[in-house]
Amino acid sequence: MYRDNKNSKVGIVITAVILILLVILTNLDNNTWSRIANPFTKLTMSAQSGITYLKNKISKNDDYFASVDYLKNKNEELKKENEELKQKNQELEILKAENKTLKEHTKLADKYSDYDLIPGYVIQRDFSNYSKIVVINVGKNIGVEPGMTVVADGGLVGYIVSAEDNTSKVQTIVDTASAVSGIFAGTDKSLVTRGILDSNNKIKGTYIDNDVVVNEGDNIQTSGIGGIYPKNINIGKVKEIVNTQNKTNRYVYIETSVDFENLTNILVLKN
Numbered sequence: 001m002y003r004d005n006k007n008s009k010v011g012i013v014i015t016a017v018i019l020i021l022l023v024i025l026t027n028l029d030n031n032t033w034s035r036i037a038n039p040f041t042k043l044t045m046s047a048q049s050g051i052t053y054l055k056n057k058i059s060k061n062d063d064y065f066a067s068v069d070y071l072k073n074k075n076e077e078l079k080k081e082n083e084e085l086k087q088k089n090q091e092l093e094i095l096k097a098e099n100k101t102l103k104e105h106t107k108l109a110d111k112y113s114d115y116d117l118i119p120g121y122v123i124q125r126d127f128s129n130y131s132k133i134v135v136i137n138v139g140k141n142i143g144v145e146p147g148m149t150v151v152a153d154g155g156l157v158g159y160i161v162s163a164e165d166n167t168s169k170v171q172t173i174v175d176t177a178s179a180v181s182g183i184f185a186g187t188d189k190s191l192v193t194r195g196i197l198d199s200n201n202k203i204k205g206t207y208i209d210n211d212v213v214v215n216e217g218d219n220i221q222t223s224g225i226g227g228i229y230p231k232n233i234n235i236g237k238v239k240e241i242v243n244t245q246n247k248t249n250r251y252v253y254i255e256t257s258v259d260f261e262n263l264t265n266i267l268v269l270k271n
Contacts, residue, residue, distance in 0.1 A: 155234030
């Protein structure tokens with residue numbers, strides 16, 4: 001009997017509390033209710049977002065690894081294509097260089113069409129104060145012999161001093177041991193040119209005829225005298241005139257027609 005009364009009282013209390021809470025909640029305004037509900041809503045949404053993220057992450061694992069493999073394969077393909085493009089570019093540059101060489105040789109051949117020609121190019125330079133020699137890539141196998149004249153686009157280079165089977169040495173006109181019989185272009189007035197110690201593009205002209213009026217810019221050509229060089233090949237232009245008390249001793253400095261510092265393509269004149 002006592003226990004039933006006790007349980008009845010507890011039930012009445014719980015019922016009263018529930019009724020009171022309902023009354024309180026019913027009378028709360030929207031703002032107050034929002035402040036109470038928001039933390040629970042946020043907690044619920046965070047939990048839902050986390051579950052969704054994990055679900056997506058797990059479900060897309062296969063796609064992720066497939067994408068990595070695809071990118072690796074694509075990268076290898078691009079590397080291979082890049083190497084092929086580099087190779088093609090190198091081949092194109094070689095073709096351009098060969099085409100340029102061919103054009104220069106054709107131009108030279110037109111200029112020296114009266115001669116049998118052997119085209120070649122410089123493979124080595126040996127320039128010092130006392131020796132200015134170039135080595136070219138043609139030799140006895142195709143008819144090159146010592147004593148033959150060598151020219152370039154600008155004019156006279158020098159002559160063959162020795163020939164091997166596939167190469168030859170050329171003593172240039174800027175070599176100090178070189179002496180070339182020349183004339184002032186358009187006249188029969190002569191001089192002799194020699195290389196000088198400290199220059200690769202300038203030579204000295206001496207033994208100038210006394211009755212020649214020399215001017216800067218005068219063109220100097222080969223005279224054809226001496227048995228080495230044919231006549232009327234350009235040597236260079238007068239750059240500086242040095243007069244002396246004795247007119248016989250006057251001399252000039254001549255800037256060579258050939259740029260020996262950048263000399264590449266040459267022709268050997270066979271006859």
